[in-house]
Amino acid sequence: MKQIFVNLKRFDVAKRLGGICPMDNPREWIEWVMDESVKYGLGKLQDIQVTYLLPEALLISAIEKLAEYAEDETKNIHIGCQGVFRQNIAPGGNFGAFTTNLPAAAAKSIGCTWSIIGHSEERRDKLQIIGEFEPACNDSNVLGEKAANAVHGLINEEVLCALDSGIDVLLCIGETADEKGEGSFEEQKPRIQAVLKSQLEIGLKGVQEKLDERQIVIGYEPIWAIGPGKTPPDGEYIAFVSEYIKWVVKELYDFYPVVVYGGGLKEENAGMISKIESIGGGLVALTKFTQPIAFEPEGLRNIIQKYVD
Incomplete structure (x- = not known):
């Protein structure tokens, strides 16, 4: 089963308010996305699972809209959240002191079956917070490594909370330009491996006994190549990683x-990505990158067609 994840970030805010949702009512927009996804047959794709990762405000609307359709039309469409809190709700434990956060138990009760955890933006924000409250962490490579490991540890707590609540995990990892460093690809390889191993060693600690019932997919983000004007890695680089x-x-x-x-x-790289044997799918954010940027289910269908052709 190939895995296609769709991370719809600030589609819970209308464009007139600074977000990127094309409708003034984001809940109506996500209902349209679900309708169109069913219309284009994304729920009936052979050997491909499509998982929408949504802001908390859009979760219930998406889940309720999909519930209006027959199961055979939506069986390969899943709904996930964009992260869970590092502490959770459990019988006999704390049930309410998570006011500004989304505990994994709450995400599961809404109907989420997946969560993205450790996205590069999340890792960056956590690292910035540690640096603000512990400025010494920014003073040397040793302390910087300690700060990074602390972030990996927080990510691990989130992973375990999700799995314990019955939620599958897309765990994102990747290296920055500074971590990759200068030089030839051969010179960069050991540095790339060291960064990824650290993220995986800490981020996956304690997951083995939970994998009989749950699954973890690893999302590789070449952080150094993400953004306007950046050159993406080629097939050799992605295959190596x-x-x-x-x-x-x-x-x-x-x-x-x-x-x-x-x-x-994207449509431009889906064919190349699909030919890499060690890759089992991809993460989509947008389907249109020229202004006005957008996500449209028809565009997602086109990406998937390029991937499977």
Whole structure:
């Protein structure tokens, strides 16, 4: 089963308010997205699962809209959240002191079956917070490494909370330009491996016994290549990284994960990505990158067609 994830970030805010939702009512927009997804047959694709990762405000509307259709029309469409809190709700535990956060138990009760965790933006924000409250963490490479490991530890707590609540996880990892460093690709390889191994070693700690019922997919984000004007990695680079991810997870935790390309699956690169044997899908954010930028289910269908052709 190939995995296609769609991370719809600020589609819970209308364009006139600074977001990117084309409708003034974002809930009506996500209902339209679900209708169109069913119309284009995304729920009936053979051997392809489509998972929408949504802001909390849009989750219930999306889940309720899909429930209006017959199961055979939506069986391969899943709804997930954009992260869970590092603490959770459980019988006999704290049930309410998470006012500004989304506990995994709450996401599950809404109907989420997936969560994206460790997205590059989330890692960056956590690192910035640690640096603001502990300025010494920014003073040397050693302390910087400690701060990064602290972020990996927070990510791990979120992963475990999601799995414990019955939610599957898309765990994102990747290297920045500074972490990759200068020089030839051969010179960069050991630095890339060290960064990814650290994120995986800490981020996946304690997951083995939970994998009989749950699954973890690894999303590889080449952070250095994401954004306007950046040059994306070629197939050789992506193959090297994805093969290493599979190998190191097997060495550390004795399972082979599905690895998807998280640098942005598009019509332009879907064919190339699909030919990399160690890649099992991709992460989509938008389907239209010229102004006005947009996400449209028809565009997603076109990306998937390019991927499977």
